[in-house]
Amino acid sequence: MIVRLHLDEDDELAQHLDKKLNTPLDWPDTGGLTTEHVAKVAAAAACDVSYDQAANGHLVDLFAALPLPGTTEGQDFWRTLVEAGGQSAWNLVPANAGGPFFDYLLGGNESGIAGRVLSFFEELSDAQRDAVASVIGDALDVQGGARYIGRLWLQDAETTAWHVVLASRKRHVTGEDRERFLQAWRDA
Structure with missing residues (x-):
């Protein structure tokens, strides 16, 4: 750092x-x-942008900007997201992800939840990604073109999920691991 x-x-x-x-x-x-x-x-x-609590909180904040599950608007949003994202969207759909999805994230299962988010992105085709971006952009109350705003949300969520996974991995890195890394680069 x-x-x-x-x-x-x-x-x-x-x-x-x-x-x-x-x-x-x-x-x-x-x-x-x-x-x-x-x-x-x-x-x-x-x-340290990968600091796990900051990345976890940011991932939650991104999803908090979307329509809430259990509301009429939320039901319409998630249905439309599944239509746009196909099978990959089931990684995120509240009914499939489980009620305590974000409780798990905040409570210590960071890489498992972030892994589901990354699976969502990995399984999207380019056309689905565009369609999902439009759905998300339409749902966000932000000035700008829906698809563009949705793409920004997708980029941010994907990068943040990656930070969560990476930060989870970094917890097990010791000072010896860091020194071994530095020495390997010095010797290269």
Whole structure:
């Protein structure tokens, strides 16, 4: 993880902290934990985009933007998604995925749930991907062309699911594994 070690007064983050949150970098000036210390911790956490909890939460947020299962709008949406995505859509359909689908994701079964999301994408044909993008784009309340917005959602969900899977794998990487990796590249 690469972290910027200092914040400048004219940094975008420093300006945001000072102007929007009324917390200049040296606040409080009595010593101890300052805004700059907190900002450095936040920057360090934000630098690792594969950090599992952040990726898990983002994947949940992407699905939360879609119509809710059990509502009239949600039933129409999921039916239309299955029509557009065919068999692959059954990886995600709430009735098939199970009620606690996202509880599993947030509770520790990250790679299993993310794997289902990736299977959905892997099994889509190009034509189905376009059709699914249109369905999702139509459902999102965002300005722009439905297919374009839907494609952005699909890209984000696919990449985020991959981050979840990768972060799950990285939990088992030790310092020795990292050093072995670095040494192999040094020796190449």
